[in-house]
Amino acid sequence: MATVIQQSDLDAVKQALSSQLNPKLQDDLNSQAKGKHLVAPDQPKVDVSTDHQVGEEIANFNMTMTLNATGVVFDNAAVSRLLREALKRKVQVGSELTSDQPKTTYDVAQATSDGSVTLNGHASGYTVIVFSQPAIRAHIKGRSPSSARSFLQGLPNVVDVTLRQDPIALPWLPFFSSHITIRIEEVSGTGSA
Template identity: 30%
Template sequence: MNMPKHSSSPRFYGRVAIGFSALTALLALVIAALSLSRAAITLVPRTSPLTLQKVLTVIPSSAPSAPDAIPGTVITKTVTLEGDVPVTGGTLVPDRAHGSVTVINTYDRNQPLVATTRLLSPEGVLFRITDTVTVPAGGETEVEARADIPGKEGEAHPTRFTIPGLRQELQDKIYAVSKTPMTGGERRISAITEADIEKARTALARVSADALQQLKWENENNDTFISFEQLNEKVMTPVGEEAQNARIQGMYRITTVRVDPEILATQLQEKIPSRQDSALAITSLNPIELSVDRLTADGAVVSVTQRGTATILLSSQGIDKKRLTGEKASVARQILQSIPDVSEAQITLRPKFLPYLPFLSDHITITVQNPSAL
């Protein structure tokens, strides 16, 4: 029996040839891309906080030199400050309204007025001056006056007062006027509580902070340092006492230290940490701070502090590129950022469509963005 003969189709062989050629071209393209691939890596070093601190003794320039001693001057004084806050709640009780009045004398003779001299408002409210004064002829005198009776009825708007104790013919020539209301006919009293004392303590802290700031403004030279130390505290209104305000006084010691800031900077330079494997760059420094630890017979022991930032200078020489070859960019970035002193790793690949770093280490370049030191 005769079998049918099979013949190869020219079209089939043509497709095979085209496919093989395309595969060869693609393989060649991949090989070319891999051989021509490049990776540029930029490393950003880590910046860390830096604190330089040293304890020094400030002594007069005439004193003999000693270890960790620097020349300067130390001046101390004590001040008393007070914090007070109104007491909330409580009860209103009558009090005597008061205020300032101006006694005017249009007569041609000086007029003496003793304390408790009466002043009468047009509404019939009676006040008495608190001090003895003499009003010059053709002149005027300021004096405090208080209502004769307590309560709101003793208050008065700005007005003109007659002086009933003078002769009738002098009352038009010598009189008093008030430019502001006479107030204070009531006051609030309440028993002081622990909460009131704490509020007064907070107010005292605010007053002392304002006083320190004012001193710094008045001594802006960079060779002057102000130390403000609270020595004691005295509660002026004990818990349970009836008062309008809770009050606390504090005694403070103000110490002014004057030293050459360049000497301080030189002393602090000695405290810059060093590392054998790399260099340290100081990238920022805040102003020097100085606090007084204790006073001595002729000076003070002080703590000198300067804060800032520092960066460990990196070198690309110490990084093993072979650990990075053929890795995905994300993996390579993790490897690089695991180095203790590296903050960030920026990777740029060429061609951009390749997700992997070159397989050849010499196709990888590493640069470091080390900052400039101060």
């Protein structure tokens, strides 16, 4: 008994083949990406051919489906590195990022089949004031302890100053800056985002 091929017959077979091939196509793209970030800018191109047409009387027909897809691949670590570098460039002179790793996030805004990717990225971190110890030592050498304390307390973000002279306290600090030791302690919560 022969039946007439309906469009719904072709659509059902096409849907069944797509269900089988789409996951394999995605797996193939992911394996070619080798652990990098994969973005598929376009839907896969689908080519379908059959050995019989709609309306023909036939018991069976064969359908061949070919899926072709492209993807854009980029390195997540490289994107994070670029975001951290951009954040470093925004840090004010006299400050630096803390040793805590900056937080980076991004979203793919657009990817095109020519390989262009547009990302919306964000980086955040904490900064601290950088003190030039040689300059500070040079500035306070030979000063009285009270004058040195006043100068140090006037520096940005300085919370407290303790001066200690060894072996005995003198009315002035050493005249050679190489004989002055400075220890800076960061107080928790004093960095800025």
